[in-house]
Amino acid sequence: xxxxxxxxxxxxxxxxxxxxxxxxxxxxxxxxxxxxxxxxxxxxxxxxxxxxxxxxxxxxxxxxxxxxxxxxxxxxxxxxxxxxxxxxxxxxxxxxxxxxxxxxxxxxxxxxxxxxxxxxxxxxxxxxxxxxxxxxxxxxxxxxxxxxxxxxxxxxxxxxxxxxxxxxxxxxxxxxxxxxxxxxxxxxxxxxxxxxxxxxxxxxxxxxxxxxxxxxxxxxxxxxxxxxxxxxxxxxxxxxxxxxxxxxxxxxxxxxxxxxxxxxxxxxxxxxxxxxxxxxxxxxxxxxxxxxxxxxxxxxxxxxxxxxxxxxxxxxxxxxxxxxxxxxxxxxxxxxxxxxxxxxxxxxxxxxxxxxxxxxxxxxxxxxxxxxxxxxxxxxxxxxxxxxxxxxxxxxxxxxxxxxxxxxxxxxxxxxxxxxxxxxxxxxxxxxxxxxxxxxxxxxxxxxxxxxxxxxxxxxxxxxxxxxxxxxxxxxxxxxxxxxxxxxxxxxxxxxxxxxxxxxxxxxxxxxxxxxxxxxxxxxxxxxxxxxxxxxxxxxxxxxxxxxxxxxxxxxxxxxxxxxxxxxxxxxxxxxxxxxxxxxxxxxxxxxxxxxx
Amino acid sequence: xxxxxxxxxxxxxxxxxxxxxxxxxxxxxxxxxxxxxxxxxxxxxxxxxxxxxxxxxxxxxxxxxxxxxxxxxxxxxxxxxxxxxxxxxxxxxxxxxxxxxxxxxxxxxxxxxxxxxxxxxxxxxxxxxxxxxxxxxxxxxxxxxxxxxxxxxxxxxxxxxxxxxxxxxxxxxxxxxxxxxxxxxxxxxxxxxxxxxxxxxxxxxxxxxxxxxxxxxxxxxxxxxxxxxxxxxxxxxxxxxxxxxxxxxxxxxxxxxxxxxxxxxxxxxxxxxxxxxxxxxxxxxxxxxxxxxxxxxxxxxxxxxxxxxxxxxxxxxxxxxxxxxxxxxxxxxxxxxxxxxxxxxxxxxxxxxxxxxxxxxxxxxxxxxxxxxxxxxxxxxxxxxxxxxxxxxx
Numbered sequence: 001x002x003x004x005x006x007x008x009x010x011x012x013x014x015x016x017x018x019x020x021x022x023x024x025x026x027x028x029x030x031x032x033x034x035x036x037x038x039x040x041x042x043x044x045x046x047x048x049x050x051x052x053x054x055x056x057x058x059x060x061x062x063x064x065x066x067x068x069x070x071x072x073x074x075x076x077x078x079x080x081x082x083x084x085x086x087x088x089x090x091x092x093x094x095x096x097x098x099x100x101x102x103x104x105x106x107x108x109x110x111x112x113x114x115x116x117x118x119x120x121x122x123x124x125x126x127x128x129x130x131x132x133x134x135x136x137x138x139x140x141x142x143x144x145x146x147x148x149x150x151x152x153x154x155x156x157x158x159x160x161x162x163x164x165x166x167x168x169x170x171x172x173x174x175x176x177x178x179x180x181x182x183x184x185x186x187x188x189x190x191x192x193x194x195x196x197x198x199x200x201x202x203x204x205x206x207x208x209x210x211x212x213x214x215x216x217x218x219x220x221x222x223x224x225x226x227x228x229x230x231x232x233x234x235x236x237x238x239x240x241x242x243x244x245x246x247x248x249x250x251x252x253x254x255x256x257x258x259x260x261x262x263x264x265x266x267x268x269x270x271x272x273x274x275x276x277x278x279x280x281x282x283x284x285x286x287x288x289x290x291x292x293x294x295x296x297x298x299x300x301x302x303x304x305x306x307x308x309x310x311x312x313x314x315x316x317x318x319x320x321x322x323x324x325x326x327x328x329x330x331x332x333x334x335x336x337x338x339x340x341x342x343x344x345x346x347x348x349x350x351x352x353x354x355x356x357x358x359x360x361x362x363x364x365x366x367x368x369x370x371x372x373x374x375x376x377x378x379x380x381x382x383x384x385x386x387x388x389x390x391x392x393x394x395x396x397x398x399x400x401x402x403x404x405x406x407x408x409x410x411x412x413x414x415x416x417x418x419x420x421x422x423x424x425x426x427x428x429x430x431x432x433x434x435x436x437x438x439x440x441x442x443x444x445x446x447x448x449x450x451x452x453x454x455x456x457x458x459x460x461x462x463x464x465x466x467x468x469x470x471x472x473x474x475x476x477x478x479x480x481x482x483x484x485x486x487x488x489x490x491x492x493x494x495x496x497x498x499x500x501x502x503x504x505x506x507x508x509x510x511x512x513x514x515x516x517x518x519x520x521x522x523x524x525x526x527x528x529x530x531x532x533x534x535x536x537x538x539x540x541x542x543x544x545x546x547x548x549x550x551x552x553x554x555x556x557x558x559x560x561x562x563x564x565x566x567x568x569x570x571x572x573x574x575x576x577x578x579x580x581x582x583x584x585x586x587x588x589x590x591x592x593x594x595x596x597x
Numbered sequence: 598x599x600x601x602x603x604x605x606x607x608x609x610x611x612x613x614x615x616x617x618x619x620x621x622x623x624x625x626x627x628x629x630x631x632x633x634x635x636x637x638x639x640x641x642x643x644x645x646x647x648x649x650x651x652x653x654x655x656x657x658x659x660x661x662x663x664x665x666x667x668x669x670x671x672x673x674x675x676x677x678x679x680x681x682x683x684x685x686x687x688x689x690x691x692x693x694x695x696x697x698x699x700x701x702x703x704x705x706x707x708x709x710x711x712x713x714x715x716x717x718x719x720x721x722x723x724x725x726x727x728x729x730x731x732x733x734x735x736x737x738x739x740x741x742x743x744x745x746x747x748x749x750x751x752x753x754x755x756x757x758x759x760x761x762x763x764x765x766x767x768x769x770x771x772x773x774x775x776x777x778x779x780x781x782x783x784x785x786x787x788x789x790x791x792x793x794x795x796x797x798x799x800x801x802x803x804x805x806x807x808x809x810x811x812x813x814x815x816x817x818x819x820x821x822x823x824x825x826x827x828x829x830x831x832x833x834x835x836x837x838x839x840x841x842x843x844x845x846x847x848x849x850x851x852x853x854x855x856x857x858x859x860x861x862x863x864x865x866x867x868x869x870x871x872x873x874x875x876x877x878x879x880x881x882x883x884x885x886x887x888x889x890x891x892x893x894x895x896x897x898x899x900x901x902x903x904x905x906x907x908x909x910x911x912x913x914x915x916x917x918x919x920x921x922x923x924x925x926x927x928x929x930x931x932x933x934x935x936x937x938x939x940x941x942x943x944x945x946x947x948x949x950x951x952x953x954x955x956x957x958x959x960x961x962x963x964x965x966x967x968x969x970x971x972x973x974x975x976x977x978x979x980x981x982x983x984x985x986x987x988x989x990x991x
Contacts, residue, residue: 047774048924050965062964067774089961093930127934128941154923173769176752178933180923
């Protein structure tokens with residue numbers, strides 16, 4: 001591309017930049033940082049906080065750098081006295097409106113407003129504090145998310161996230177002027193609206209207005225209780241995100257250190273959700289093949305295709321609200337977290353000779369929706385609550401800091417047994433397309449007896465960050481019992497971010513697509529970009545975490561779920577067979593139709 | 598001090614000769630270029646308050662290529678003390694429709710909208726009848742132009758053109774980032790001409806009588822006539838069409854009650870002029886007139902010595918605090934700070950010098966607010982606080 005460059009001067013220096021570049025980007029490319037609050041790389045430009053204002057020669061008014069494209073001959077000042085004074089005023093105004101009780105805030109230390117206040121050295125409250133003039137309620141009804149309006153700076157990042165990334169629109173703006181606020185339908189609490197608990201709003205909130213409901217103290221208490229056996233499981237995406245909270249660069253693989261840290265925190269057994277990810281593949285893969293057989297051989301019209309994955313609890317709640325007529329298309333498999341929970345208080349308890357009611361089952365997830373999932377009334381199949389506490393990656397990082405561990409210096413440790421063995425297929429669950437890839441590795445081999453026809457088992461068409469990806473695999477020379485699949489082109493779709501899930505569902509609804517298998521992850525990038533992952537999360541960081549996930553997979557000695565020796569042992573000793581009676585009781589679930597508001 | 602009475606009344610807008618059909622027929626016999634030139638040479642500027650040259654607006658949009666363009670009549674008349682557009686739509690709606698059709702003809706648009714203020718719902722039935730008749734005539738003369746009414750819901754901010762588009766698109770009425778401007782990216786992202794009701798009525802006058810007749814009225818940079826909504830402490834409140842360029846002194850001679858202390862020109866977002874500056878203030882668009890000149894949407898509020906300027910300001914600020922859309926920081930929080938700030942000074946909870954801090958804040962609001970609302974709060978605030986500082990404190 002040789003589009004004609006535009007000449008500008010930035011703080012007195014002549015520069016050439018591409019047409020269409022915003023002042024903000026032009027400055028960034030030239031190593032000048034302009035502060036922002038309402039701006040986020042994932043979202044459309046709002047230009048409403050006005051912190052990024054800059055001076056353009058010849059204009060009396062200042063321009064919002066995020067929203068103003070450069071023009072030929074533009075002379076821009078990013079740090080003039082007028083800019084500084086105005087910016088300072090705006091920060092002061094935000095602080096006057098904000099419940100700036102920083103020492104008692106969950107986001108203390110990782111708050112964009114706090115950072116700005118520190119950068120501009122706002123030492124006194126110049127304006128009159130507005131918080132005492134208003135009544136705020138803190139919405140704590142959701143098991144996943146706490147919404148505290150007194151800390152809201154009305155940047156609308158959450159609103160844009162909920163609309164643009166997720167297509168959910170649970171959060172929206174209501175009222176105007178001084179009463180303008182971010183709220184839900186009819187100001188109902190977060191647990192009784194269309195909210196999927198995905199936590200993307202939490203991840204995109206610059207302040208402490210939206211945070212996860214944390215269960216740190218409950219877990220510390222369980223650990224301290226000598227009568228309790230506390231088991232922890234860790235999701236695949238946590239190991240590639242946790243490091244960011246503890247001094248590592250994005251994209252660092254910290255599996256060994258994470259395990260070591262968990263052991264030092266005092267968990268009795270440190271296990272791996274990847275194990276049940278592998279189990280999910282065996283169950284879900286078998287379910288898919290069974291559905292295909294029913295549809296193609298038995299011509300059973302009641303069989304619902306395409307089958308959709310059910311690992312992502314945000315996606316589950318989304319489809320329950322938005323497309324309840326398609327609940328039959330969801331795989332009945334529980335998510336790996338919940339399979340794990342059900343097994344811990346049955347299989348694991350029995351094997352370790354423990355009373356199930358003495359076990360406290362904790363999971364570390366990149367996800368806030370998992371907190372809700374664990375609290376669903378269906379998730380009591382072990383006879384107890386299958387997963388007692390769900391912590392996000394961020395909460396684990398807090399615990400590690402509280403325990404005074406020097407995370408970077410920890411020596412790598414290995415997961416405990418039982419239920420700590422995993423494969424590369426289990427790891428890639430953490431990235432969008434991962435479940436699909438893992439399922440194909442297994443299903444293709446079950447059907448043909450051969451590896452999937454991709455180099456190093458890397459099914460590249462389902463990898464990547466495009467919102468919706470489609471792929472197909474032609475089945476040739478299957479084993480005799482799968483002869484009916486000979487020549488069948490297995491069509492798959494992968495979507496991440498619920499706004500993309502919507503696209504796939506609409507295509508299915510309109511009959512434009514003939515997919516057999518659909519993978520949906522509620523969050524952009526899949527779990528590695530989950531609502532419970534370190535803040536900030538943005539496109540580059542997601543890319544790096546994805547690279548780490550695939551590197552983790554490549555480094556695993558076993559790369560296919562059905563080859564996981566512990567999974568094989570589980571079937572031998574306990575479950576007997578995939579989709580068997582015990583599987584149905586412990587590992588499968590049902591879904592609920594919900595209202596659309 | 599002006600000693601001779603110089604106020605020039607005029608009667609164009611409300612004079613109804615029932616000749617809109619002939620005017621429209623003659624308009625479409627002329628070339629779009631000719632019509633644009635007519636408007637440009639009349640030097641008609643937008644009568645909504647911002648004062649952008651109308652001819653230029655039409656010209657820019659006419660030169661763009663697009664599958665659809667729109668003509669929008671901004672009838673979201675919400676500025677406190679302004680009630681002229683209501684009268685125009687009630688008494689001479691055909692003039693407005695004719696000018697809209699002319700605009701459609703010039704820029705290449707067959708779709709017009711009247712964005713009608715929520716509180717003017719009562720105008721809708723009559724307007725719809727008029728539109729029916731108007732569209733029937735357009736069909737007769739082979740002019741492809743339709744007009745629809747879009748009812749606002751009573752938010753002041755929706756008079757801001759980009760917020761108005763958002764509202765029409767079914768979204769929350771919040772101003773957009775500019776650029777892009779409506780001429781290139783307006784309603785539904787299409788090139789759009791949006792004009793105030795009165796501007797369109799003047800365009801009718803110009804197309805009927807020619808640019809010269811309009812241009813010869815008024816003064817340099819402020820040509821033609823303007824409707825003024827006169828209210829407050831005056832023996833004759835009402836709507837008056839006056840030539841632009843008059844001195845405020847003359848205006849007060851005519852409309853004052855003999856005890857006029859100050860005049861708020863341009864509504865809550867305009868300026869307050871104290872008695873001592875009446876003679877030096879000319880009413881028109883900002884230009885190189887001698888003395889001060891003021892932008893104006895046409896609201897003239899007179900206050901006599903029985904009025905407390907603190908209460909006046911308090912009232913305006915309460916209005917802004919509520920009518921800010923709330924999206925941008927300087928406007929949302931700034932308006933609240935100004936309001937509770939002056940109260941705190943009045944109660945003695947903050948020193949008098951706090952007013953200076955607030956004045957600096959209005960400067961920031963002027964520089965950084967996203968749209969005209971937040972930017973113009975400074976106008977009334979600074980003109981009242983600077984001229985009546987004592988009343989703010991004691």
